[in-house]
Amino acid sequence: MTSMTSTGRADRTVTMREVAERAGVSVTTVSHVVNDKPGARIGAEARARVQQAVEELGYRPNVLAKNLVQGTSAFIGLVADSIATTPFAGQIIRGAQEEAWRHGRVLLVANTEGDEAAERDALAMMLEYKVRGILYSTWNHRATAIPDALAETDHVLVNCFAPGTPTRAVVPDEVDGGRTATELLLSQGHRRIAFVNTTSPSPAREGRLQGYREAHAALGAGVDEALVLEAAPEQEGGYAIAEQVLSLGATGVFCHNDRVAMGLYDALRERGLRIPGDMAVVGFDNQEVIAGHLRPPLSTVALPHYELGAAGVRVLLGAEEVEPGASLRVACPAVTRSSIAAL
Amino acid sequence: MTSMTSTGRADRTVTMREVAERAGVSVTTVSHVVNDKPGARIGAEARARVQQAVEELGYRPNVLAKNLVQGTSAFIGLVADSIATTPFAGQIIRGAQEEAWRHGRVLLVANTEGDEAAERDALAMMLEYKVRGILYSTWNHRATAIPDALAETDHVLVNCFAPGTPTRAVVPDEVDGGRTATELLLSQGHRRIAFVNTTSPSPAREGRLQGYREAHAALGAGVDEALVLEAAPEQEGGYAIAEQVLSLGATGVFCHNDRVAMGLYDALRERGLRIPGDMAVVGFDNQEVIAGHLRPPLSTVALPHYELGAAGVRVLLGAEEVEPGASLRVACPAVTRSSIAAL
Structure with a gap:
């Protein structure tokens, strides 16, 4: 043997x-x-x-x-569309693996790059290996359909959800994150805060906007709808939106993600403006390679990828309870650096 | 059953x-x-x-x-120190997984975050699952010791090597990469090319410098040793070295990595200098989130992470021959964008 x-x-x-x-x-x-x-x-x-x-x-x-x-193995499967190769979403794998080990389980990871045939193969392989269950995850937070093979074993969605099904999910709390980012600026006295949202329809777009509104409402402050802008969610979008942010008389800006903030930095610098003195900036994601190394280092809100993976394993193993069809929402914590000054 | x-x-x-x-x-x-x-x-x-x-x-x-x-399984093990959570090194996992699948094998991935106890557990788990062999890999290219348990099965090192042992390795060809990066500038007529190397001793530091020298030698061009500088291998290092690069009268600069180039960009912009008109810049790594989205987009040389993982599987399975104790060196291809102008 x-x-x-x-x-x-x-x-x-x-x-x-x-x-x-x-x-x-x-x-x-x-x-x-x-x-x-x-x-x-x-x-x-x-x-x-x-x-x-x-x-x-x-x-x-x-x-x-x-x-x-x-009749069953110590394996837990993790099917990912591309989180192993997406900067920083790899923390979902790390969180899932470490939590699995804590429970004496081993994580089988399959990266599908969104290819349906690869996904079918990965699920079939995991079922053949008699996994205890499968985490099905996406690199960005979104709605998803459930592949048939997934229904053959216990499963939990991570960073995605399946509306109108009894599937349990673990997702980032986008509303909480949007509120936290906005509060970073409000707490320093800013009241004309531009929000550069993404042009892509997504839970992130809806949730962060709701959080932006809720943070203002909690202070009894009104939101000037003209301050809610949209740009492509990368450096180029942030660079292009700078003129509009400036023309609105904003003193602070909440960017949909750190990449948008990076582009905005470039545009502000070209105009001789200083961050945070002339404009306070907050990002979203806490993408380490970028956020901590901009000039000045960027205050932002972290996507809790490690915790999403770890919580997914706990829900799968019954160590954490989630009702059928419900989503466990994980908070997005503030990461304070030097891009916000008091007004 | x-x-x-x-x-x-x-x-x-x-x-x-x-x-x-x-x-x-x-x-x-x-x-x-x-x-x-x-x-x-x-x-x-x-x-x-x-x-x-x-x-x-x-x-x-x-x-x-x-x-x-x-008596054996379809598994191939991949023990990684932190490549699943390091931006862009995750491509090692993707390359290894896809090559394993092409050979009807399944990849078992364990991320150890460099922790010795986690590494022992990962290796023991893989041996218990009767893996066909193990790839042992590191997020940065370096020399490594071989854990005892690794010797209990076939193994290949990926992105690392064990000097003085018979272990086979697959590593990036740093000399080739340094030569390629330098040639991008030489071919545009630049002759005073600063090289901002890293301060960290590593195969990357030695190899890229050798490539920089070889590219000059191939043209019969001398190297002014004063142009070889060192800086911390991140944005802050590139920002701080700008003054020195300018004082040396360089018209082009080869940066140890894309992050250094990003910091240098900031420093040049603050001085009102234009890239590539006033200074041509080349990076190294092709770190997607950064390189393609700087202003202007950065010409660079790619670390071949996907190919390192794929080649590691081929060597392990005997589909590609490497002598005991030898390293298979994988080329680092040029990625041309807009940060170099002809002199």
Whole structure:
């Protein structure tokens, strides 16, 4: 059962029989100890001898055999459209993996790059490996359809959701994030705050705008609708919108993401304007390579990717309760740097 | 063997017996067809009936059982220090996964964040799952020690190497990359080219400098050693070095990476200088979120992360030959954008 002939290293492989001989017990006893067989009556002394022999010989139990007996594996699947290759969304994988390990589970990751055939293959592979369940995730927060194969096992959506289905989801709280970003400016006395939203319809666009409004409302401050702008959600969009932000007499600006803020920085600098003295700027995402290294370093709100992955595993394993069809919303915390001055 | 009771979805699970009944053959015949048993004599018609029944019923063979019989699994392990969470190095995972799939293998990924205990756990887990072999990789190109457990199976290093050992490695060709970056400037007539190298000792520092020298030598052009500078390899380093680059009368500058170029851009802009008219700039890495979105978009050289992962799998599976102790060097291609003008 433990031979590894196909790797050509059989010389290094220790068998269960060798462990039994060293410990002076039967192979059956070794098997029961190694596989934690429930109900097996084994004396403490024999158990200790087996464990010592396992350690001395470097014996590695065959988990494949163990899984087969149990009818399920220690695996949790994570199907991702491109989070392994999207800057910073890889933290979803890290959060899911570390939480899985805490529960004695192993994460099987498949990156599909949004390709349907690759997705079908990935799901089929995971079902064949008898995963305990599957996390289905997207690099950006959005609505999604549920592939048929996903319904064959327990599953939880991460960073996406399936409206009108009983599927459970874990998503960032966009409203909370929008409110937090706006409060960073309001708390420093700013009242004419432009919001450069994205042109792409998405939960991020709707949610962050709602948060922007709620933050003003909580202070009894009105929102001048002229201050709500839209731009392509990258550096080029932020650069192009600068003139409009300035013409509206804004003293602060909340950008849909850090990349927009980066482009806006360039445009302001070209006009000889200083951040935060002439314009206070807040981003969204906390994209490390950018946010912490702009001049001045950008105050922003973090997308909680690590926590999305970790919470997804907890929901899948029943360690955290979410009603069917409901979404667990994870807060987006403020990251304060130097791009906001008091008005 | 195919029950999935622990997921609570046994109602959906199709057994091998049901397939046998539908196809009108024995369970043994189904098992032989499904597991591609070598030497089993099964008629073409019976085989077709089994395959049809498998499809109609949605039967999923139990790969765990198959692996157990074979003594090895379809898995290839990938142990990474933090490439899943480092912007753009995640492409190593994508390249390894897609190449593994092309060979009918499945990639097991474990991210260790450089933690030794996590690394031990990851390697033990992979050995227990009887992986065909393990890729051991680092987010930055560097020398590494080989963990003991890695020696228990076939292994290949990716983006790292182990000097003085017989271990095979796949690494970026830093010399080639440095030469390519320098040639982008030389070919446009630049002869006073500053090189802002990193302060961190690394194969990247040595290799890119060698490439910078070789590109000059190939043209019979001398290198003014005063033009070889060093700075911290991030935006702050590039910003701080600008004054020195300008004082040396350089017309072009090759930056150790795109982040350095981004900081240099800021410093040049503050002085009212234009890129590429007043200064031509080349980066290294092709970090998508940055390089393509600077003003002007940055000409650079790509780190071939996808290809490193794919080549690692090919070497592990013997589809590409590398001598023991040798490194396969993967070229770093030029990515031309708009930050270089002819002199």
